[in-house]
Amino acid sequence: xxxxxxxxxxxxxxxxxxxxxxxxxxxxxxxxxxxxxxxxxxxxxxxxxxxxxxxxxxxxxxxxxxxxxxxxxxxxxxxxxxxxxxxxxxxxxxxxxxxxxxxxxxxxxxxxxxxxxxxxxxxxxxxxxxxxxxxxxxxxxxxxxxxxxxxxxxxxxxxxxxxxxxxxxxxxxxxxxxxxxxxxxxxxxxxxxxxxxxxxxxxxxxxxxxxxxxxxxxxxxxxxxxxxxxxxxxxxxxxxxxxxxxxxxxxxxxxxxxxxxxxxxxxxxxxxxxxxxxxxxxxxxxxxxxxxxxxxxxxxxxxxxxxxxxxxxxxxxxxxxxxxxxxxxxxxxxxxxxxxxxxxxxxxxxxxxxxxxxx
Numbered sequence: 001x002x003x004x005x006x007x008x009x010x011x012x013x014x015x016x017x018x019x020x021x022x023x024x025x026x027x028x029x030x031x032x033x034x035x036x037x038x039x040x041x042x043x044x045x046x047x048x049x050x051x052x053x054x055x056x057x058x059x060x061x062x063x064x065x066x067x068x069x070x071x072x073x074x075x076x077x078x079x080x081x082x083x084x085x086x087x088x089x090x091x092x093x094x095x096x097x098x099x100x101x102x103x104x105x106x107x108x109x110x111x112x113x114x115x116x117x118x119x120x121x122x123x124x125x126x127x128x129x130x131x132x133x134x135x136x137x138x139x140x141x142x143x144x145x146x147x148x149x150x151x152x153x154x155x156x157x158x159x160x161x162x163x164x165x166x167x168x169x170x171x172x173x174x175x176x177x178x179x180x181x182x183x184x185x186x187x188x189x190x191x192x193x194x195x196x197x198x199x200x201x202x203x204x205x206x207x208x209x210x211x212x213x214x215x216x217x218x219x220x221x222x223x224x225x226x227x228x229x230x231x232x233x234x235x236x237x238x239x240x241x242x243x244x245x246x247x248x249x250x251x252x253x254x255x256x257x258x259x260x261x262x263x264x265x266x267x268x269x270x271x272x273x274x275x276x277x278x279x280x281x282x283x284x285x286x287x288x289x290x291x292x293x294x295x296x297x298x299x300x301x302x303x304x305x306x307x308x309x310x311x312x313x314x315x316x317x318x319x320x321x322x323x324x325x326x327x328x329x330x331x332x333x334x335x336x337x338x339x340x341x342x343x344x345x346x347x348x349x350x351x352x353x354x355x356x357x358x359x
Contacts, residue, residue, distance in 0.1 A: 006304035007161050011123050012036050013328040015195070015230025016132055017162075018249030018261045020117040023147035025050065030075065032065025036121055037254045040108070041065040045073035051086050052110050052119055058090075058103035114138035115146030116247070116263070118233070123330055130195045132229045137245045137265040146247075146263045153289050155260045160299040162231045162250040162258060163325055168295070169226035169234065170317040172201040178294050185224070187317050192324045197228040199317065231328055243267055246288055260296075264288050 033040040039055035041064040057077040067078030083092035088105035109120035114135040172185030190199040201224040236246040245265040
């Protein structure tokens with residue numbers, strides 16, 4: 001996808017991608033979706049379990065997301081009433097004594113946890129080989145829940161590739177130029193463990209100001225801990241400021257566009273209202289959404305540099321991250337090798353990285 005803008009891999013990446021928030025679909029609800037160039041239908045059975053199918057009824061092609069209804073754990077076509085169970089099998093044709101065993105709806109694996117609904121995509125239809133770790137902030141009770149007032153936002157049909165978003169985890173230098181930091185951040189640590197990549201950035205907030213909403217006591221050194229799970233899902237935690245957690249998912253709509261969903265877990269004790277974010281909590285939400293929009297201006301108009309002219313200071317982390325990403329594409333090996341947490345400059349070769357002279 002997006003090969004016209006320099007990205008080398010033609011297929012969608014494999015992994016987990018957010019398709020909705022849990023609160024968006026109640027038992028008995030039906031929701032049409034379009035991702036990975038396919039029309040899909042999401043529904044929740046009366047027991048509360050969510051299901052994801054290809055959208056078109058195998059009978060005569062009606063879209064189950066428009067007028068389809070839930071009966072028990074099954075979905076019923078709005079056109080002729082054919083009923084499909086949670087495995088995608090036809091279990092009833094209301095005007096026939098027999099079912100159609102030769103036709104079946106394609107089902108897609110779902111993972112629902114921490115207020116998020118995620119789908120698994122693999123180009124060959126393989127079952128999930130890993131699952132994202134739990135989000136501790138969702139279980140403590142000390143944070144506003146996903147989909148509570150103001151804690152979430154979605155940007156639709158954005159012209160970008162999921163990996164462009166994920167690469168922010170190893171790009172502390174852009175904090176100064178895109179997000180208004182007083183000085184560039186720096187990476188203190190990075191590590192790859194199978195489908196999970198972790199990095200820690202050191203940032204300084206409030207430089208030159210006696211007090212801000214984020215740093216009421218003056219400037220502080222804080223840490224941004226990034227946990228990237230595949231190229232479509234990531235969590236950024238802010239340690240040393242207000243302890244917020246920023247969950248972000250980027251899912252391909254088609255070969256040119258993605259939807260981006262963001263959930264910001266903000267502590268309840270940062271708000272003057274226990275039931276909805278306000279005060280410092282609301283300022284954090286507004287800040288995070290505004291900063292993402294600053295990134296969007298770049299992503300929507302950039303051309304990906306496969307052989308990037310990297311500065312020496314950024315080559316090590318960028319090279320490690322891009323090699324780790326290869327496991328999620330068809331051309332890559334089934335798994336990527338682990339990356340040394342703090343390799344020396346001569347231990348990590350980055351193909352295509354430009355040599356630079358540092359003054």
